[in-house]
Amino acid sequence: xxxxxxxxxxxxxxxxxxxxxxxxxxxxxxxxxxxxxxxxxxxxxxxxxxxxxxxxxxxxxxxxxxxxxxxxxxxxxxxxxxxxxxxxxxxxxxxxxxxxxxxxxxxxxxxxxxxxxxxxxxxxxxxxxxxxxxxxxxxxxxxxxxxxxxxxxxxxxxxxxxxxxxxxxxxxxxxxxxxxxxxxxxxxxxxxxxxxxxxxxxxxxxxxxxxxxxxxxxxxxxxxxxxxxxxxxxxxxxxxxxxxxxxxxxxxxxxxxxxxxxxxxxxxxxxxxxxxxxxxxxxxxxxxxxxxxxxxxxxxxxxxxxxxxxxxxxxxxxxxxxxxxxxxxxxxx
Numbered sequence: 082x083x084x085x086x087x088x089x090x091x092x093x094x095x096x097x098x099x100x101x102x103x104x105x106x107x108x109x110x111x112x113x114x115x116x117x118x119x120x121x122x123x124x125x126x127x128x129x130x131x132x133x134x135x136x137x138x139x140x141x142x143x144x145x146x147x148x149x150x151x152x153x154x155x156x157x158x159x160x161x162x163x164x165x166x167x168x169x170x171x172x173x174x175x176x177x178x179x180x181x182x183x184x185x186x187x188x189x190x191x192x193x194x195x196x197x198x199x200x201x202x203x204x205x206x207x208x209x210x211x212x213x214x215x216x217x218x219x220x221x222x223x224x225x226x227x228x229x230x231x232x233x234x235x236x237x238x239x240x241x242x243x244x245x246x247x248x249x250x251x252x253x254x255x256x257x258x259x260x261x262x263x264x265x266x267x268x269x270x271x272x273x274x275x276x277x278x279x280x281x282x283x284x285x286x287x288x289x290x291x292x293x294x295x296x297x298x299x300x301x302x303x304x305x306x307x308x309x310x311x312x313x314x315x316x317x318x319x320x321x322x323x324x325x326x327x328x329x330x331x332x333x334x335x336x337x338x339x340x341x342x343x344x345x346x347x348x349x350x351x352x353x354x355x356x357x358x359x360x361x362x363x364x365x366x367x368x369x370x371x372x373x374x375x376x377x378x379x380x381x382x383x384x385x386x387x388x389x390x391x392x393x394x395x396x397x398x399x400x401x402x403x404x405x406x407x408x409x410x411x412x413x414x
Contacts, residue, residue: 088130095128096117103121107132131194131222145202146199148177148203149179150196152183152208153183153184156305157361158331161379163177163179165384166382166383168379169383169390186215189206190214193215202224202225202393203225203389205226207229220237225238225389225392225393229241229385230276231243233246240399243406245279249280249285251287251374252283253285253287253288254287263323264293264325265298265317265322265327266329268281268300268305271300277331281330296322296323297324299313300313307337308337309333310335310338311337312341314327325354326350326356332358336357339367350412355371355413355414359373365411372413373409373411374407381404384402
């Protein structure tokens with residue numbers, strides 16, 4: 082049974098104030114004691130209450146909005162997902178309303194509240210990590226919810242993506258089959274990127290099953306980028322590390338690693354093999370196409386929209402759609 086959608090009355094009861102006081106706090110109108118304001122805001126977070134911004138406007142209770150929350154638009158990964166979402170909506174009356182979190186769960190919580198307030202038909206988020214308050218709002222909303230990019234956990238409603246742990250395992254198995262035994266790792270900060278950590282864990286698991294372990298590893302203390310990949314590989318090799326192959330947390334990092342090898346005169350893959358993740362065009366445009374894992378980003382976005390619109394009501398059981406991945410042999414590993 083779906084939980085009862087919290088109302089302004091529920092908030093007033095929990096905060097032990099009048100409904101008018103709750104309304105004034107939400108609209109930030111009038112003079113309200115700080116302690117009272119805090120009780121109301123705490124009650125809103127506890128219940129996962131979302132004010133209805135569409136009330137009283139021309140919008141109907143069934144709007145033509147699809148909320149979309151993405152962690153970033155600064156690289157090609159999520160714009161491709163968004164392109165798939167647009168393709169899925171192309172022949173429908175629905176329009177996306179987009180927010181970007183910059184990998185900040187607090188900002189995601191604010192966006193969830195803001196978008197739900199407009200009574201969207203459905204809401205698309207990225208991954209399974211949410212603040213407790215954001216999760217309550219999503220669960221209580223009763224609308225269709227899609228969590229994209231990952232399928233290694235239980236979704237609120239619908240998950241569309243791939244198993245990053247299995248992708249990490251497939252990477253290790255591919256390199257071992259190619260005869261590499263001294264395998265290193267170059268990555269970025271995992272704090273906001275649970276999926277990169279899952280790939281790392283899968284990589285280590287499969288290496289262990291083959292009687293191997295990472296010979297060396299180094300992570301950049303920040304988000305992934307081509308420059309971070311270049312500098313982190315340079316630092317790893319500058320420390321005297323020996324490896325015959327290096328797995329990068331994604332293609333951005335791996336392309337940077339390739340640039341370092343090019344500048345330092347390190348033959349790829351003869352002296353050092355390089356392997357990425359995502360299957361970005363920039364990696365395939367290198368003088369030697371990058372060996373990597375292709376994630377089906379466009380298909381993830383398109384499939385999610387089609388599944389959400391195919392069934393208006395949230396089903397009783399959560400659903401997972403595996404869009405899979407594929408190894409791109411390339412020429413660097």
